[in-house]
Amino acid sequence: MASGPEFDFCVVIDDDDDILMASRLLLRRLFTDVAIANTPDEALPAIQARTPDVVLLDANFARGATDAAEGLAWLDRLLAIDSEMVVVMITAHAGVQVAVAAMKRGATDFVSKPWSNEKLLATVRTAASLRRSRKAVAGDKGTGPAPVPTGASPLLGQSPAMARVHSLIARAAPTEANVLVLGENGTGKELVARELHRQSLRADKVMLTVDLGAVSEDLIDSELFGHVKGAFTDARTDRVGRIQAADGGTLFLDEIGNLPLRLQPKLLTVLEQRQVTPVGANKPVPVDIRVIAATNLPPEKLHDESHFRQDLLFRLNTVEIGLPPLRERLEDVPGLIDHYLDHYARRYGREIPALSPAARRTLLTHDWPGNVRALRHALERAVILARDMPLEPEDFALVSTAPRIAPAAVVAPRAQDDLNLERVERRLVEEALKKHGYNISLAAAELGLSRAALYRRMEKHGL
Helix, strand or coil: CCCCCEEEEEEEEECCCCHHHHHHHHHHHCEEEEEECCCCCHHHHHHHHHHCEEEEEEECCCCCCCCCHHHHHHHHHHHHHCCCEEEEEEEEECHHHHHHHHHHCCCCCCEEECCCCHHHHHHHHHHHHHHHHHHHHHHCCCCCCCCCCCCCCCCCCCCHHHHHHHHHHHHHHCCCCCCCEEECCCCCCCHHHHHHCCCCCCCCCCCCEEECCCCCHHHHHHHHHHHCCCCCCCCCCCCCCCCCCCCCEEEHHHHEEHCCCHHHHHHHHHHHHHECCCCCCCCEEEEEEEEEEEEECCCCHCCCCCCCCCCHHHCCCCEEEEHHHHHHHHHHHHHHHHHHHHHHHHHHCCCCCCCCCCHHHHHHCCCCCCCCHHHHHHHHHHHHHHHCCCCCHHHHHHCCCCCCCCHHHHHHHHHCCCCCHHHHHHHHHHHHHCCCCCCHHHHHHHHHCHHHHHHHHHHCCCC
16 A cells, blocks of 8 residues: 655745646655745745745746846745745756855755756655654744743753853854764754854854754765765766855754764764865865764763764864753753743733642653653643643643653553553653663664654654
């Protein structure tokens, strides 16, 4: 039986009707709904009403135009609507130059006309996966963390542990030192990276993110380093890699622990020589980047030479910032509760809910294995679904973490007696995450899921 589309909604904007029809038929393999439009003005209502997984945007619309000015202007406008929007530029003229300009202004990727169907599908699938991963990890525009005042840090918390994090950021940000951010999933590693960039001397330059956990291993080489036309079978055009596109700015390598061993020497060479050689090229290209990397790998894996090169680690962790799990800074939980209850009540047009003493006690004593992300999802769900006030413990659907002393005596009867599919799935996902120290790759492998599928289940269950 054929499987259904992997993603929900895609928008294709191009002035060529043949391109629109061909891409619509092709992309229906990936998306439930593919909207097409001849101009960005026509597409804007659909984009504003329903944030797409991917927007494919032509670089030129006016007859005879080749400078991509109109497409780049619309790229800026789309990202002003939603800074996390995933936009893939379409170009037929000056592909490399337009690609560099577009990616420096926030485009996720680019495709050149004419394209091969396989290349287009691979590019768009990767882009949509990045959007899905971004939503799962950091929250999308509709469900993401509450905004903070301009100029303030988005990292919430006044505990001594968070004070140390803020101090390290303030001292490291203005330097050119590479930074490695360590921490469990949901602790805010991407927020630290963005704060480092915001306080750096490169703040007015581009910050490009590569989620190495969301890019398939066979695409990572081209994604990071780029390639030249003819480098391999499907390399029909030159492609600028993220390292080159980040020239002058900051490159954030999320989930760096997923970088294959075979590519680690190549990244090390980039860091040492400040130049990158695209796949198939003979000459290196000079680059000026500051690298921030993040991983949830436990120390024993990170310092295992068979998994991660130690010379590369020394290059990446000139400054190392460890983010504490929420269970180690429970004094921050009351402030986080008040912040997110207020935020989601405003977002959904509700009264700010009160908490019963039992509910507050439950939230304050839970060990939050999914960290701030799990707390945020639990509070959002309660604001949306609760019918009565004050909120009670059951409004948060938290799995008790108390029975740890005799797991065999507790888990077996629970699994036998409780046949509710949602609760069983949540329990299995949580147990796999705990077993592997919240390493997404290892937990996903144990569950027989892709990383993206595990992220979806984590978001669904508030983990």
